[in-house]
Amino acid sequence: MDRPVIVLDVNETLSDLSALTPAFEAEGAAGALAQTWFAATLRDGFALTMVGESRSFAEVGRPVLLGLLAHVEGLLDEPADAADAILRAFAELPPHDDVAAGITALAAAGHRIVTLSNGAGANARALVERAGVADLVERHLGVEDTGVMKPHPDAYRRGLASLGVEPGDAVLAAVHPWDLHGARRAGLRTAFVDRTGAPWPAVFERAEFAVPSLVELAGVIHM
Known part of the structure; x- marks a missing residue:
């Protein structure tokens, strides 16, 4: 058999998602946002699936990330640039x-x-x-x-x-x-x-x- x-x-x-923490910190954001972002991306992806829509992880994750970064005080880059850096780090975990x-x-x-x-x-x-x-x-x-x-x-x-x-x-x-x-x-x-x-x-x-x-x-x- x-x-x-x-x-x-x-x-x-x-x-190893813990390696994403330094990417957030390098942009002036709290490292704990890494888990928050990942969970929120899954949440929105699940919601889209439930209503019969298909999106890639990147398509869902980027706007979620931009929304989180918009509330970070003292962000070291523009939100779009910070998001790009963090998403690159995610792709290279x-x-x-x-x-x-x-x-x-x-x-x-x-x-x-x-x-x-x-x-x-x-x-x-x-x-x-x-x-x-x-x-x-x-x-x-x-x-x-x-x-x-x-x-x-x-x-x-x-x-x-x-x-x-x-x-x-x-x-x-x-x-x-x-x-x-x-x-x-x-x-x-x-x-x-x-x-x-x-x-x-x-x-x-x-x-x-x-x-x-x-x-x-x-x-x-x-x-």
Whole structure:
């Protein structure tokens, strides 16, 4: 029996969002705005998906960022210039330390590996290139491929259909409980990468697997 296809979320699962804090601080903004901006961008992206509209992460994220920066006192650049600098930093985030070893272990165990992001597939490709494991990841799927943002079920189903893979033959690995819940509703198996130790939200169905990092993932996923 073939091993399941591993579908990796990108933002915060593979990328280290904490590295965005200095980009905000360099513009005279509070570093905590990085998480505020990311969450607000997802919120607006989810809202657009709910009403049947598709926008890229960048299309949603830039106006959200401009709105936040407009309220920063002592901003060191014009809001548009500051937003450009921060978005460049977001596109160049480093991978978490476990990404290379985790993906290498999954590939060695015989899994096909793809990424599925609410961002652009090109950004995911560049991220795994920075991790040094680009040759081990088969495809990088983004909103431009699925037409909707996760956790809409069609994001997972369309992404897998483009690979010729049934949902039940894939495992989504992610740090976000909402993402894992959406994948489960779409028929995928799920693996929680618990990077923070935060309590699991009771409203979401628990993942089938839970690991502290990507390194352990290959050892717990069964056929």
